[in-house]
Amino acid sequence: MTLRKYLVLVATVIFASFGEVSLSYGMKRVGPVSAAHWTNLISAILNPWVALGIVLLIGFLASYVSSLSWSDLTYVLPATSFGYVLLALLSVWLLGERVTLSRWIGILLVGSGVAIVTRGPASTAHQQAESAAGGKP
Amino acid sequence: MNALRTWSAIGAIVLSSTAGDVLLSRAMRRVGHVGELWHNQGLAAVLKAIVTNPSFLLAILFLAISFFGLLAALSWSDVSLVVPASASLTYITNAFAAGLFLHERVDRRRWLAALLVGAGVAVLAA
Numbered sequence: 001m002t003l004r005k006y007l008v009l010v011a012t013v014i015f016a017s018f019g020e021v022s023l024s025y026g027m028k029r030v031g032p033v034s035a036a037h038w039t040n041l042i043s044a045i046l047n048p049w050v051a052l053g054i055v056l057l058i059g060f061l062a063s064y065v066s067s068l069s070w071s072d073l074t075y076v077l078p079a080t081s082f083g084y085v086l087l088a089l090l091s092v093w094l095l096g097e098r099v100t101l102s103r104w105i106g107i108l109l110v111g112s113g114v115a116i117v118t119r120g121p122a123s124t125a126h127q128q129a130e131s132a133a134g135g136k137p
Numbered sequence: 138m139n140a141l142r143t144w145s146a147i148g149a150i151v152l153s154s155t156a157g158d159v160l161l162s163r164a165m166r167r168v169g170h171v172g173e174l175w176h177n178q179g180l181a182a183v184l185k186a187i188v189t190n191p192s193f194l195l196a197i198l199f200l201a202i203s204f205f206g207l208l209a210a211l212s213w214s215d216v217s218l219v220v221p222a223s224a225s226l227t228y229i230t231n232a233f234a235a236g237l238f239l240h241e242r243v244d245r246r247r248w249l250a251a252l253l254v255g256a257g258v259a260v261l262a263a
Contacts, residue, residue, distance in 0.1 A: 004172070065187065066172070068165040072241045074157055074232055078250040081228070084261050102260055108259030117250035124242035 003120050008067050009076070013083040015060035017090070023053030055076050071122040078117040143218065146210035147263035150203050150223040151208035155230040157199035159238050166239075228255035 026049030030040075044050050067076050085107050092096040099107075168174070168186045175183050187193055210219045232251040236243040243251075 003230045020160045065161065065165055069168055069171040072235065073162040073239060074241050074243050074247045074251065075227060076162075077158070077231055078247075078254045081254045081258065083256055086259060106257045106259075106261030109253050109260060111257075113250040113253030113257060116246055116253065120244075120246045124244075 005067070005070065005122070007062050009079055010081050012063040012067055012076075013086060015056050015063060015082045016080070017086050019053050019056030019060055021053075021087070021090070022056055026050035026053055057076050062110060072124055075117060075120075075122045078113050081110050082114045084115075139213070143210060143214040146206055146213065146220060147223050147226070148218075150206040150210060151230055153199045153206060153225070154203035154227050155234050157196045157203060158231055159234045160192045160196035160199060160228075162235070162239055164196060165191040167192065182226040186261045217262070221259045224262060225259035228252075228258065 013084065026047045027044065029049065030044045030047050045054065064076070064080070067080075071079075088103055088107055092099055164187070165171070168183075169188060171183055174186065207219065207223065210223075228251045232243050232248060235241040241247075
């Protein structure tokens with residue numbers, strides 16, 4: 001794993017977290033959309049926060065897809081779950097929410113999962129293919 | 138009855154998002170290293186390789202199904218049940234599916250990470 005690849009993983013986390021925050025902030029301003037007036041969903045896109053959220057989520061998809069092109073799914077998913085921790089911390093710093101004990105336990109569990117998986121190899125299927133072809137294991 | 142409906146929806150969300158992630162991963166492995174491809178052949182070639190890949194298109198279909206399944210489940214049940222349950226179970230099913238269909242070597246380290254993250258997400262989002 002090179003520094004550039006770690007940066008793509010970090011970008012995946014940041015795009016996803018800020019994209020979701022922006023979307024939910026925008027949709028709260030738009031208000032609830034009922035099934036009978038589902039066309040209101042289309043005009044919701046015109047809300048600047050929803051539009052920003054969509055742009056950020058496109059950035060997420062691009063970095064997620066690109067990280068999957070060189071890493072295993074079982075590496076990328078736990079590694080990017082750090083976004084849940086980031087969201088919890090942002091809600092403390094930016095929104096002044098109080099973090100309960102169960103939240104701290106959740107942060108600790110996710111954080112240790114991320115630490116464990118990122119200390120291992122990013123790609124195993126490629127390694128196997130190489131060793132099967134007679135390369136180094 | 139209501140609980141059954143909610144858990145069926147959670148099951149459908151978990152299965153479709155797992156299928157979506159596995160297919161996306163398969164598509165990108167087929168496409169190859171995006172950075173190198175971009176460097177050698179340009180961005181248009183990268184985009185073309187991705188959107189013409191059948192696994193990618195199927196992946197988008199499954200991810201859309203899981204998104205609308207989530208919307209449906211949220212209209213029947215509490216967000217504090219649906220989101221943590223489906224998000225955390227997806228880490229576990231993905232570990233199974235990646236070993237089975239993508240032949241990733243899901244060793245003890247990967248399993249431990251999936252279980253810890255799954256448990257952590259359930260606690261965080263509840």
